[in-house]
Amino acid sequence: MEFNIKRDLFSAGIQKTLGIVEKKTTMPILSNLLLRAGPNRVTIMATDREIGLVADYEAEVFREGEITLSARKLHEMVREIQGETIHVIKNERDVVILTYNKVIYRIPGIPADDYPVVADQEDIPFYKVKGAILKELIRKTAFAMSTDEMRKTLCGVLMETEKAGETFWIRMVATDGHRLSMMKMDTGEKDFLTMEKGVIIPRKGLVEIRRLVEDEPGDVFLGVRQGMCIVKTDHTLLKVSLVDGDYPDYRRVIPAEKGVILGIEKDKLLHTLRRMSVISSDRYNGVIMTLAADKIVLNSNDPAVGDLEANDEIDVVYAGEGKSVGYNVTYLADAIDVIDEERITFEVGEGMKPGIVRAVGNENYFCIVMPLKL
Numbered sequence: 604m605e606f607n608i609k610r611d612l613f614s615a616g617i618q619k620t621l622g623i624v625e626k627k628t629t630m631p632i633l634s635n636l637l638l639r640a641g642p643n644r645v646t647i648m649a650t651d652r653e654i655g656l657v658a659d660y661e662a663e664v665f666r667e668g669e670i671t672l673s674a675r676k677l678h679e680m681v682r683e684i685q686g687e688t689i690h691v692i693k694n695e696r697d698v699v700i701l702t703y704n705k706v707i708y709r710i711p712g713i714p715a716d717d718y719p720v721v722a723d724q725e726d727i728p729f730y731k732v733k734g735a736i737l738k739e740l741i742r743k744t745a746f747a748m749s750t751d752e753m754r755k756t757l758c759g760v761l762m763e764t765e766k767a768g769e770t771f772w773i774r775m776v777a778t779d780g781h782r783l784s785m786m787k788m789d790t791g792e793k794d795f796l797t798m799e800k801g802v803i804i805p806r807k808g809l810v811e812i813r814r815l816v817e818d819e820p821g822d823v824f825l826g827v828r829q830g831m832c833i834v835k836t837d838h839t840l841l842k843v844s845l846v847d848g849d850y851p852d853y854r855r856v857i858p859a860e861k862g863v864i865l866g867i868e869k870d871k872l873l874h875t876l877r878r879m880s881v882i883s884s885d886r887y888n889g890v891i892m893t894l895a896a897d898k899i900v901l902n903s904n905d906p907a908v909g910d911l912e913a914n915d916e917i918d919v920v921y922a923g924e925g926k927s928v929g930y931n932v933t934y935l936a937d938a939i940d941v942i943d944e945e946r947i948t949f950e951v952g953e954g955m956k957p958g959i960v961r962a963v964g965n966e967n968y969f970c971i972v973m974p975l976k977l
């Protein structure tokens with residue numbers, strides 16, 4: 604195997620594998636990426652058996668071949684080479700040599716024979732969608748995923764599609780049982796993926812999808828079939844194994860009755876909550892919000908640490924009766940932080956009914972937060 608490849612392309616392809624390859628594994632080859640030189644192309648593959656990535660780039664190939672190499676060590680080598688083009692050659696002992704001018708790196712490889720197969724797309728139909736749409740859907744929901752590995756279906760995001768009139772919507776929902784975030788967006792396409800029920804994309808797969816579309820605001824292609832979600836760009840194909848299970852019926856959590864609605868400047872409330880979070884600890888992470896005429900008084904204190912306390916107040920649009928309610932300060936801040944609009948509404952439920960954060964001027968996003976017992 605021998606080829607020349609542009610350093611920036613090579614580096615970008617290797618970097619895409621770093622979140623996929625296993626750092627600690629009983630199969631050392633899963634810490635490697637597969638490098639394959641074919642006619643005028645170099646293909647980079649990585650898999651942990653649940654996620655698979657295939658990226659290919661133009662290259663000047665002198666001799667075809669393949670080898671697996673440590674993804675992290677190869678990334679470090681290519682990152683430190685300061686040049687436009689890298690020469691790569693594999694010798695008869697499966698050692699790969701990277702050279703640029705007087706710089707020479709040698710890295711031992713493992714033959715590709717035992718590398719798990721990253722299957723092709725198997726004629727799955729693909730549908731066009733803006734990468735920026737997937738990025739925004741993930742940004743608005745991923746923070747609410749559960750981290751409890753015992754609740755496997757909640758350690759991911761539900762993705763659904765829906766057709767309403769001539770509009771195809773794509774919706775993502777995440778919950779950890781204490782909060783729920785939902786975002787939907789118009790795909791802008793006349794033909795799009797339809798599913799009988801939603802699919803659950805696991806946390807690691809979601810991170811890789813977001814990383815893939817981070818720099819792809821234009822068109823990408825989405826396909827779902829047989830427990831697999833696939834996202835394609837011009838140079839890269841990413842396959843993610845979906846979570847096998849049923850997502851809870853999130854619609855049952857959405858309150859049917861309206862609570863008290865407050866109109867607030869987003870940044871004012873967010874900065875106030877962050878000031879309250881200074882008091883947060885592993886034992887206590889709550890904030891008490893007391894509603895009064897045209898203001899909210901916020902208080903946070905850790906009962907286990909005596910006089911450790913924070914107080915603040917902000918102006919709001921409110922003319923109702925006085926009342927107090929408690930919330931997890933981090934959950935509220937997370938829900939508000941992803942909002943781009945300048946003003947929000949915060950709906951305070953009666954009793955132990957949840958609160959709802961919405962953006963003024965954007966009906967397609969909301970986050971539900973369960974209250975704390977005072």
